Amino acid sequence: MTAPGGPAATRADEDHGIGGDGGDAGDKSGLRTALAGLTTRGRSFLAAGVAAAVCAYVLGQSDLLQVGLLLAVLPLVCAAVLYRTRYRVAGSRRLAPARVPAGSEARVHLRMDNVSRLPTGLLMLQDRVPYVLGPRPRFVLDRVEAGGRREVSYRVRSDLRGRYPLGPLQLRLNDPFGMCELTRSFSTYDTLTVIPRVEPLPSVRLTGEAKGYGDGRQRSLALAGEDDVIPRGYRYGDDLRRVHWRSTARYGELMVRREEQPQRARCTVLLDTRYLAFHGAGPDSAFEWAVSGTASVLVHMIERGFSVRLLTDTGTSVPGEGSDGFAGTSQGSADSAGIMMDTLAVVDHSDGAGLSRAYDVLRGGHEGLLVAFLGDLDEEQATMVAKMRQRSGAAIAFVLDSAAWARGADGGAPIQRCEERLRMLREAGWTAVAAPPGRSVAALWEQADRERITAGPTPSAGTTGGWS
Structure with missing residues (x-):
C-alpha cells in the first residue's frame, strides 16, 4: 500500500502464518483529494490567509498581503507534499485463534512493513472491528525506517456467537505541522468465527460404540x-x-x-431451531443454551470415536449430504468438528412450524444414537418426535421449557404441559429430560444416564444403539 497516493503493495507473511493480508488501497488522485485531507488547523490557516489577503487588497497593505499569502500557502504546500509522498507500506493480519468460543478472547496481530527506500513519517494505524467485539483499536507508529517493520496487537471478545469481519486496515498520515491528514485503506479483511460454548461432558457407557474404539463395539472385516x-x-x-x-x-x-475396517458407531444430534419453539434472545436465552448443548454433545461424541451428524428441524444435515451424511470416517475428527462448529456459529431460528423434515431424514434408516435438543412441543410435534425413536437404537431428548427460561426461573419443576410431553417421549422409548434454566449440560447429561439406568432397557431399544 502506498501512503498516500501511490500504488499499494500487499504481502502475506507465510513464515509466521499471517493470513488476510491487506489488498491494494484505493488511490484517489487530484487536487480534490489533497484538499479533502486538510485538518481543522489547515482549513483555519487557509481561511485566515484568504481573509488577510482580501483585507490587504482592500486596505492597500502590502505587509498584510504577504502574511495572508503565507497563511494560505502553508496548508496547500503541506497537502501537496503529503500527497506526493510515495513510500510503500505492506500490511498483514493474523488471528490467534481464528475460531474462538463465545466469551473467550482472541488476539489480533498486525504487522506493517516499510518496503520503500524512504523512512515514513508519523503513522496512525486503525483496524475496523464490529461494535460487539469491542472498541476500534488505534495505534500511533513512529518513524519507520526503510525496510523496517512494526508489530502491534489487540484483543477482541464477544459473548455472542457469529462470524465477524475484521478490517479493512486503515493508515493515516499527517504532515509535521498538522495541516493535512490523508487516509488509505486496504481492501481485504479477515473473519473471526465465534462458536458456541463447549462444555466438557462426563463419560457414560454407550452401547452404540463399535469394537476397536471401546467397550461394546463391533468390528467388520473386509471380505x-x-x-x-x-x-x-x-x-x-x-x-x-x-x-x-x-x-x-x-x-x-x-x-x-x-x-479390516472398523465400523464406527453413529450419532445424530438434532437441534430444534423453530422460532415458535423458543422465547427470548441473548446469550442466556433457551435457544443459545440449546445451541451450546448441541455443540458440547457433538464434540464429546467425536472424541469418543463416533461418526456424527448435525441435523436441524429444516432437514439440513451437516457436514454434508453424502452417502450417509455422517462425518468422522472419511474426514478427520478436527475437520468434522470445525465444520459443525462453524455451522452452529451462525445458526438462527427457522420459520418452520414442525419437525416433519427432520423426521423424513431420520426415517431413512438406522441412525444409531439420537440426541435431540427440543424447544416447546405441542401434541402433534411431540407425537412426531416419539416416532423418531422407532428408527434409532437409543434416543435422548433434552426438552426446554422456553417460557420458564424467559421468566428467568431458577430451575424448578417443569410446568404440566412440559411434563406431558416428557411422558409421551418416555413411553415411546426416549430418555427424556427437562432442561430448566440454570442447569449445565454436563449435569443433565449425567441425569439422563441415571434415568436410563433407572428405567432399564426398553423392548424397542434394540441391541446395538442404546446406552449401557
Whole structure:
C-alpha cells in the first residue's frame, strides 16, 4: 500500500502464518483529494490567509498581503507534499485463534512493513472491528525506517456467537505541522468465527460404540477370499505380502488387500431451531443454551470415536449430504468438528412450524444414537418426535421449557404441559429430560444416564444403539 497516493503493495507473511493480508488501497488522485485531507488547523490557516489577503487588497497593505499569502500557502504546500509522498507500506493480519468460543478472547496481530527506500513519517494505524467485539483499536507508529517493520496487537471478545469481519486496515498520515491528514485503506479483511460454548461432558457407557474404539463395539472385516476380496491401491509402507496379484494384473498397478475396517458407531444430534419453539434472545436465552448443548454433545461424541451428524428441524444435515451424511470416517475428527462448529456459529431460528423434515431424514434408516435438543412441543410435534425413536437404537431428548427460561426461573419443576410431553417421549422409548434454566449440560447429561439406568432397557431399544 502506498501512503498516500501511490500504488499499494500487499504481502502475506507465510513464515509466521499471517493470513488476510491487506489488498491494494484505493488511490484517489487530484487536487480534490489533497484538499479533502486538510485538518481543522489547515482549513483555519487557509481561511485566515484568504481573509488577510482580501483585507490587504482592500486596505492597500502590502505587509498584510504577504502574511495572508503565507497563511494560505502553508496548508496547500503541506497537502501537496503529503500527497506526493510515495513510500510503500505492506500490511498483514493474523488471528490467534481464528475460531474462538463465545466469551473467550482472541488476539489480533498486525504487522506493517516499510518496503520503500524512504523512512515514513508519523503513522496512525486503525483496524475496523464490529461494535460487539469491542472498541476500534488505534495505534500511533513512529518513524519507520526503510525496510523496517512494526508489530502491534489487540484483543477482541464477544459473548455472542457469529462470524465477524475484521478490517479493512486503515493508515493515516499527517504532515509535521498538522495541516493535512490523508487516509488509505486496504481492501481485504479477515473473519473471526465465534462458536458456541463447549462444555466438557462426563463419560457414560454407550452401547452404540463399535469394537476397536471401546467397550461394546463391533468390528467388520473386509471380505476375504480370492473372488470377493476388495483391493485398494498400493501405498508406500504396505506389506508386500498383502499384494493381490490378480487385481494387480487386472488394473495394471500394485493392488493390496484392504485392511479390516472398523465400523464406527453413529450419532445424530438434532437441534430444534423453530422460532415458535423458543422465547427470548441473548446469550442466556433457551435457544443459545440449546445451541451450546448441541455443540458440547457433538464434540464429546467425536472424541469418543463416533461418526456424527448435525441435523436441524429444516432437514439440513451437516457436514454434508453424502452417502450417509455422517462425518468422522472419511474426514478427520478436527475437520468434522470445525465444520459443525462453524455451522452452529451462525445458526438462527427457522420459520418452520414442525419437525416433519427432520423426521423424513431420520426415517431413512438406522441412525444409531439420537440426541435431540427440543424447544416447546405441542401434541402433534411431540407425537412426531416419539416416532423418531422407532428408527434409532437409543434416543435422548433434552426438552426446554422456553417460557420458564424467559421468566428467568431458577430451575424448578417443569410446568404440566412440559411434563406431558416428557411422558409421551418416555413411553415411546426416549430418555427424556427437562432442561430448566440454570442447569449445565454436563449435569443433565449425567441425569439422563441415571434415568436410563433407572428405567432399564426398553423392548424397542434394540441391541446395538442404546446406552449401557
